[in-house]
Amino acid sequence: MGPSHYYALLLALVFAVAAGLVGSFAFMKRMLLASDVISHLALPGLGIAFLLKINPVVGGAASLFLGAFLIWRLQRQTGLSSDTMIGVVFAAALAIGAAVTPNADLLEALFGASKELSLPGFILGSTAAGLVIFFVVRLKNQLVLTVFSPELAAATGVPVSRLDLYFLFLFSLTVLVGLRFTGALLGSALLIVPAATAHQLTSKLSQFAAISCLVSVFSVSAGWLFNAFVSRSTTPGPTIVIVSGLLFGLSLLKRG
Amino acid sequence: MGNPVLSVSNLCVSFGSRTVIRGLSFKLQQGDCLAVIGPNGAGKSVLLKALLHLVPSPNEIQGEIRWSENSRLGYVPQRVAADRQLPLRVKDLLEAKARFLGLPATDVSLVASETRLTTELVDTRIGVLSGGQLQKVLIAFALLGDPNVLLFDEPTASLDELSEERVYESLHSLQKDRRFTVILVSHDLSVVYRYANMVLCLSKVRTCMGAPKEILTPQLLEELYSAPAKYYQHVQEHGSG
Numbered sequence: 339m340g341p342s343h344y345y346a347l348l349l350a351l352v353f354a355v356a357a358g359l360v361g362s363f364a365f366m367k368r369m370l371l372a373s374d375v376i377s378h379l380a381l382p383g384l385g386i387a388f389l390l391k392i393n394p395v396v397g398g399a400a401s402l403f404l405g406a407f408l409i410w411r412l413q414r415q416t417g418l419s420s421d422t423m424i425g426v427v428f429a430a431a432l433a434i435g436a437a438v439t440p441n442a443d444l445l446e447a448l449f450g451a452s453k454e455l456s457l458p459g460f461i462l463g464s465t466a467a468g469l470v471i472f473f474v475v476r477l478k479n480q481l482v483l484t485v486f487s488p489e490l491a492a493a494t495g496v497p498v499s500r501l502d503l504y505f506l507f508l509f510s511l512t513v514l515v516g517l518r519f520t521g522a523l524l525g526s527a528l529l530i531v532p533a534a535t536a537h538q539l540t541s542k543l544s545q546f547a548a549i550s551c552l553v554s555v556f557s558v559s560a561g562w563l564f565n566a567f568v569s570r571s572t573t574p575g576p577t578i579v580i581v582s583g584l585l586f587g588l589s590l591l592k593r594g
Numbered sequence: 595m596g597n598p599v600l601s602v603s604n605l606c607v608s609f610g611s612r613t614v615i616r617g618l619s620f621k622l623q624q625g626d627c628l629a630v631i632g633p634n635g636a637g638k639s640v641l642l643k644a645l646l647h648l649v650p651s652p653n654e655i656q657g658e659i660r661w662s663e664n665s666r667l668g669y670v671p672q673r674v675a676a677d678r679q680l681p682l683r684v685k686d687l688l689e690a691k692a693r694f695l696g697l698p699a700t701d702v703s704l705v706a707s708e709t710r711l712t713t714e715l716v717d718t719r720i721g722v723l724s725g726g727q728l729q730k731v732l733i734a735f736a737l738l739g740d741p742n743v744l745l746f747d748e749p750t751a752s753l754d755e756l757s758e759e760r761v762y763e764s765l766h767s768l769q770k771d772r773r774f775t776v777i778l779v780s781h782d783l784s785v786v787y788r789y790a791n792m793v794l795c796l797s798k799v800r801t802c803m804g805a806p807k808e809i810l811t812p813q814l815l816e817e818l819y820s821a822p823a824k825y826y827q828h829v830q831e832h833g834s835g
Contacts, residue, residue, distance in 0.1 A: 366680055482690035486676055486720070490735065493646050493669040494691060537679070541719045543686040 345460035346518075347562055350574075353463070353515045354528060354558040356470040358536075358551030360512045361529035363474065363505065365537060365550075366485040370530045375428045376506070377513045377525025379405030381435025384517070388440055399514050405431065406510045410503050455518075467515050470508050477504065482543065519558075520575035528554050531582040538589035557582035597662055599624050599743060599775045600645070605657035607637065607644050614640045618657070620794060620803050624742075627769065627776040629790035629806070631783070632818060636796040638779045639672065642747050645777070661743075668741030670732045672748045672779075678721035684731050685716045688738060695739050702738070709734040709764065726757035733765070743775045750782075758782075762789065783810070 364370055380398040387397025409423060455463075474481075480501055483491035492498045513525045520527060532553035536546050561578030565571055598621040607615040614637040622628055630638045643649050645659055646669055661667070676682075688702045706716055709730055715723075723731065729749060736744060746765070750758035766789055769776055780786055786793060787806050794803045797818045802809055 366677075366682070368677060479690040479694040482682065482686065483694060485680065486682060486687055487671070487674045489648060489671060490669065490674065490732075492648055493667070494694065494739075496694070537681060541681050541683070543682055546681040 341457075342455055345457060346455040349455060349460050349463045349467070349515070350519050350558045350562060350578075351555060352467040353512070353519070354554040355551050356467040356474075356512045357516060357528040358532045358554035359471055359474050359547055360509055361533035361554070362536060362547040362550040363481050363485070364509060364529055365533035367481075367505070370526075370533070374526045374530065375423070375431070376402070376406055376409070376510060377517075378428055378431040378435070379510075380513065380517055380525060381431050382438060385435045385437075385439030389438055395514070395517070398517050401431075402510045402514055403507065406506045407503075410506055414499065463515050463518075466511055470512050470515075473504070473508055477501065481505065519573070520578065521573065524575050524579050527579040528557065528582060531579070531586050532557065535582070535586045535589045538586070538592055553582065553585050557585060596623065598622055599626070599662050599665060600777075601658075601660045602645075603658045603660075605641075605644065605655070605659060607640055607649060607655050609654060615644070615796070616801075618796075618801060622775055622777070622792070624775055625773050626792055627778065627790045628792045628794055629786040630777065630779045630794045630796060631781070631786060632796035636798065638796055639747050641796065642669075642745050642777065642779060646745065665743050666739060666741045668736030668739065668744045670729075670736045670744070670746045670749045674728065674732065676720050676728075680719070680721050682720050683716070684711065684718055684720060684723070687720060687731070688716070688735060691735060691738050697739060701740075705734045705737045708737065708768070726760070729757070729761055730764075733761070737768070741774070742772075743777070744769075746776065746778045746780075748779050748781065765789075783815075786810070 361370075380402045383397035383399070383401025384394050385397075386401075387394040390397075405427070409427060413423060480491070480496045483494055483496050484498055484501055488498045509529070512529060516528060517525055532550045533546075535553045536549035539549055540546050557578050561581040562574045564581070565574035565577045569577060571577070600622040602621070603619045605615055605618040606613065618641070620628075630641060632638055640649065644655055646667065647659075649655055685702070688705070689699070691697075692699065692702050705711075711730060711734055715727060715730075718727075720728070720731070733749070744765075749765070750761050762785055765776070768774065769789075776789075778785075778790065787810075790806055792803065793806045793809060795801065795809065795814065795818055799817060802814070
């Protein structure tokens, strides 16, 4: 493995910490399924970027953030339920993405790729993941109050609606950093599964976020190594997600 | 009489074409305990939310709500539909509010002892609390930040009679100790008689305000609730007791 492979692995580990942290709050906000849809919002942008031969990250970022903002606005203005939003957005994003993505690139868009990573790409990705970690830690108290009761949080002075938008953006940024490893289809798996595993293991808030991060980091490390030395597939995404799924299965034994 | 703690003038709240509160004006002084009564749908909870600036769109509120500059508000809602699966203990919640408001960590233990939350209860996950325990936690939550005005939206709606009695007794002793101004939405007229010095009656037909014994006449109650006068007599017995 050359330095570019190490950059990719290091970025995957920083992404894992951010995903574990954001996922723990997404779990408490009961937006895990909705957040699964958010990762699919990247697909149309990725497809258009492949089509126009521009950097896929730019295309993915554009459609991800635009889509996240539209969901936030639509939910505020129409009062549609999360179920409805999930149904509509999931179908539309997947259909547009599949229609515009060239066949040769579809697999990479859906499941990610284990490509080498340049130093600037590593710095950009790590900065984005670092920003996510910084802001989630900074907004932690406001998020806890909102998770308990949006109404009480607002009465305490928390800007609830703005906080929802910030969180949606932090979530989208995390998905964006992870896109290269997991692709649009598995994009939010590392935000969902480690948090669900941590919930099986603790009822304390401080331990919950920490365990979620640990499970996420272990899944990335083990999945990456397994892919590099055993399965040698083009992308580590599926093995990473399989490891996290296995850890969730093991966590069920504790409560079972 | 000093400056009012709260001054409401010509308040109108509507949702779409439906007007819930129309042209409401009143003032409250420090230490007042105002009970807001009225039938379901009269706008009692909406009034509290408007006073707390929690009504969603500013277009839906007209008129003026002015709190005195040194007002610090605490709010106890009717109920909180907290997710039973939340990995959140009472302590986590109280500490999150204390840290958000920049309060010292000792304030959490102070309100916990003031509201008689045991160490065991403070360490309990919120999802497994009983209705009465959760209500005590909500009162402790409201008291963090040293409020001088407390707003209660039917704080005992989901409690049995004994728990209800305990909640009101502890509220009353807190109010005496700290000279809170209290705004209380309640369906229970015996509570109104015992603890309130002012009553605001809201209904679609009329709005009125005054001391409980002056304005809670059998005629008014019948008009408000379309209830027979015997309901009033029963309440009077409670009130005088």
